Amino acid sequence: MRKLNSSTKFVTLLISTLVIFAVSVTSVNAQAQLTERSQLAINGIRPIRVGMTVDEASKSAGIKLITSGSGGVDEYQCSYVHPQGEPKEIAFMVVKGRIARVDINNKRMTTLRGAKIGNTQEQIIKLYPGQIKETPHPYVGGPPQNGKYLTFVPKDAADKNYRIIFETSKNRVTRFRSGKLPEVEYIEGCS
Known part of the structure; x- marks a missing residue:
């Protein structure tokens, strides 16, 4: 058997390192994608967290976030952004640029x-x-709708300023949201 010279060993090592790096980066990027399998936490939805700017969230999720409705993101007011493409039916409230x-x-x-x-x-x-703290739904209350807000109130002191709110009608969850106080409790979103 012929011995490998040092330059051949170096090239082999370099190629191996690049392949391992490429696989690692691809794996991390695949995990960072926002999909329908992403799960909502009290402080965001992986990989997007409450407190991020829209640009940070777009980069973290590997998707473009675009404004809902007319106008753009107003860094001093309240607006919504959503993924361009998939997943559908998810929106991010942006207040003061975050x-x-x-x-x-x-x-x-x-x-x-x-x-x-x-x-x-x-x-x-x-x-x-x-x-869970139960309160009447402000628009879907009383029979036959029996709408409620079911609010998850965390016990952990580090999460005391966050909530998950489940809106219900006819005893079933119709939508839900998470985020920081007071915004997560805004009944009509940015309205």
Whole structure:
């Protein structure tokens, strides 16, 4: 067998290192993508976190976030952005240039604990035992709708300024959102 010279060894090592690096970067980028499998947390949806700018969130998620409705993102007011393309039925409230909350209307998306649109009020209460505050829905109250807001209130002091709110009608979750106080509690979004 012939011995490899030092330059051949170096080239082999360099190529191996580049291949490993490329695989690692591809793996990290694949994990960073915002998809329908991304799960909502109290402070955002991986890879987008409350407090990020729209540019930071777009880069982190590997997608372009575009404004909803007319106009652009007003860094001093409230507006919404959503992914250009997939996933559908998800929006990010932007206040003073930063993500403040995440609104989910997508029936396939879940929270970290598996809560989703279509769950019953009882299922939500079981997923978050002892941490759900029930209040009447301001627009869907009383029979036959019996709408409620089921608000997850965290016990961890580090999360005291965050909530997840499940809106229900006829005992079923119709939409949900997470984010920081007070924005997560705004009934009509930016209106």
